[in-house]
Amino acid sequence: MLLHISISSPSRCVLPLASSSYSQILSLGFRRPPPLVSRPYRAPKFSIVCSISQVHNYGTVDYERRPVLKWSALYRRISLMEDPSLGSSGVLDQWEEEGRKLSKWDLCRVVKELRKFRRFKLALEVYEWMIDHGDRFKLNSSDAAIQLDLISKVHGISSAEDYFSGLPEALKDKRTYGSLLNAYVQAKMKEKAEAVIEEMWKGGYMTEVLPYNVMMTLYMNTKEQEKVLSMIAEMKENGIPLDIYSYNIWITSYGAMGDVEKMEEVVQQMTEDSRITANWTTYSTLASMYIKHGHFEKAEKCLRDVELRITGRDRTPFNYLLSLYSNIGEKDEVYRIWNYYKSSFPSIPNMGYHSMISSLARLGDIEGAEAVYEEWLSVRSSYDPRICNILMGWYIKEGLLKKAEDFFDHMRETGVRPNPNTWEILAEGYVREKQISKALSCMKEAASIKRFQVWQPRPANVAALLVLCEEQADTVSMDMMVDVLRKAGCLDIEAYRSLVGTDVRPAMAVDGLNLGLEGNESDGDGENEMLLKQHHASL
Template sequence: MLLQPTSSKSSLSFHHQNQNHALFKQPIIVTLQTHKNPSLIKGSSISKSNTHETVDYEKRAISKWNSISRRISMLENPQMGSASVLNQMENEGKKLSKWELCKVVKALRKFRRFKYALEVYEWMNNRGERYRITTSDTAIQLDLIAKVHGISSAEEYFLKLPDALKDKRIFGALLNAYAGARMREKAESLIDKMRKRGYACDALPFNVMMTLYMDLKDYDKVELVISEMIEKNISLDIYSYNIWLSACGSQESLEKMEQIFERMQGNTTITPNWTTFSTMATIYIKCGQLEKAEDCIKNIESRIVGRDRIPYHYLISLYGSVGNKNEVHRVWNLYKATFPSIPNLGYHSVISSLVRLDDIEGAEMIYDEWLSVKSFYDSRIGNLLLGYYVRKGHSEKAKTFFNQMIEAGGKPNSTTWEILAEDHIRERRISEALSCLQNAIFPEVSKSWRPKPVNVSSILKISEQESDMASRDALFEVLRQVGCIDDEAYMSRIRA
């Protein structure tokens, strides 16, 4: 799984990352084995705050920017925008410094409030006599424009900038936007321009390109980028090595992966981090080397620093993948003892692992615990138990649990409906299954959903056996609505 300090997803920050480059989310490569074919996913980069003593006025300043970001995030009417909060504070006689506003932007970006973050910069831009906008600020604005208004708007913004202002950070912001949108040709063209200007002189832009190639599953190109860096004496950083390891893992090349790790250990400027060992553990799991995987997992825990929750999620999931239930429970208890609150993602990781380990009693107990502390109902967590009941053939329990999800405030997403469809398919209730698939089209949070080819194939098979052409036609209408009919690769999997 390719985790890009977003998010992913979803964003993990690293202690030696230059603050001027904080915009360009360096990739963390971690592959989680939750089924036979691990997927590459993007996650995100969570900033770690420095822990040092502060005097009282610093504490007040921190409280101030944090209060501003919260007030903006919690606007009841999003149309009012960030400016309404900032104007109100100034009207109350509270002067806002550039440092405070940049901290507000950082907090809003961390929680993916990109529109609000961009509006803070627009507010500062309108007060140019008070706030000096640097090239780093410009690069962040370009990134936000791409996220809020799309790539074409970011390109227009870039073209309007004076050439003298277009340094490597601003080029890097556009490169990052292209890579995030998987625009391969534009990204490759832009990095060529960066090479000619002398801007491709450190690992950062090459890491962005390798992340793009990982997303596109073009692992040979990752190797070519690494070769170029070595040839040009561009030092590989921890991210470069982690991507390289992940590329080898995606090709199940254990020997090459171990050679890269040895090279990494021989580099006195690089210290393997928890992501390194997560990546290697996953590759070992994928290749059935569970003993080596456990050795890597043990190395993760000793490398967790600061107040970072994300490594615990990986620890729990990896121990679940190697079948170590005791360690899943131990790390979960350690996680709860370390932090006063656990996000939904943490509950998802532990329940998912326990379901995979067939410890349904443990999963149900933690689910009940989550119900008592949740701030909102995340259907992805409920889906874990619902899917287990359906797979085990507990139709009545699945039906009861689904109703309980709704009563607890859950809104079924596309996965929820497809899980219910699978129960109907097993019982050959094709009309009900098709109704569930039709419902799966509409949830807003599942716009990219497509039915599993195995479910489509099963419905087609039953329809043919029962000469039910109406159901067959209804299924193809679902496929048409979600854009599967014109996808040759998808349709070939159904025919197979």
């Protein structure tokens, strides 16, 4: 869920816009920005040596100042390997057998890139290869924090907890505690996250803003906005300066409470804070809040400020602009941003196509979405099932099960391998048509795919299938679905445990059937999901 900062060229990219005057609160006086392996985990034998320079406030590592030759070739070989069973370790062994010695810097840079593109299993395997080579690579608490994050994503929270418990005490510092905290927050495990905060207080690690930001993001997701305000007050009391992320979370919190006036007061406070330079994320957050409360004119003015703050080669703002303009029904603006996006870069990555197709689907422009999908097929650098899932989700939502099935067959013929969410979307369609066996078969297929991080079906979809089993007195299928949940590790989570008891129907009434246009790729929603993704990128 954390905020993305571009450190590339300071040149500003300004999109063609009609001039407009800004209201006092939207002008704000903001300063312009300056010109798997399946083996059990064991705690590695770390030496407390920092071999890579530490920069930034959050203990992150600067990998940007070295030549980008060897690592990029190695990254491509790992990410594009034809035989996934080879794994990262097989590629690394081959690399060295070819006479090319690997440095820690190269390997950490590869890990960074793999994480950026959510190839978590491959990234974890790189670290395991380093650990298997003993004292050759000196690993520190930053490395341990990254591994903990990867383990939580690939093997789940329980494995991450075991890994943390096995670390030497000397490595249990603000970085590893922070990584464990972030894992709990991503899993929305509030009690455990709060327990980690208590340990961080005892260890003297609550002296920086990051853990506060992480916890406030969790409280936003659990809709406990008052706790966000309490943490803001606590930071001020303890003399911990708010950063741009803290302000964005604070703004979002008041927006979620429906208090636009207070939200705008926070914005004014931020403009008076000499340490803060508002960036595009601030305005995208404001736009999201204004959209939520129907202030579309104010939202559009914020979106123009987002455009004015696009700098260098940062593509991320374009993705948010497409989504936010689609949320206010501005199809012409969506196409304008898309055309400018394509004219600004030699190529558009998969995420750009994902944003455009989902925006058009949200607007109901399915013909446009299909046309952009065909364009993606002709230029794609890699197959991405998440893009296909958007169209499948739209077809299912519109009751076009046969078209969804045909599209599913087509995507497999073109080389796209379904991910767990692809199968879950198809299962939703079968539930709608009361085809229990086919829906259950899809859920089993989703659970059987191991090349992605831990998959968990949406509780609403589980509830819908269990209700259908109950209606048809199909206890065998109900038991099979519970077994799928057990194997996916879902029964440790209250949201799923409450569904498998004797009273399934009330849970269905509460959650409802969720047939999202985003292809079920997201754990959160709206502005909270945007903040968590942006903030997570800063870790």
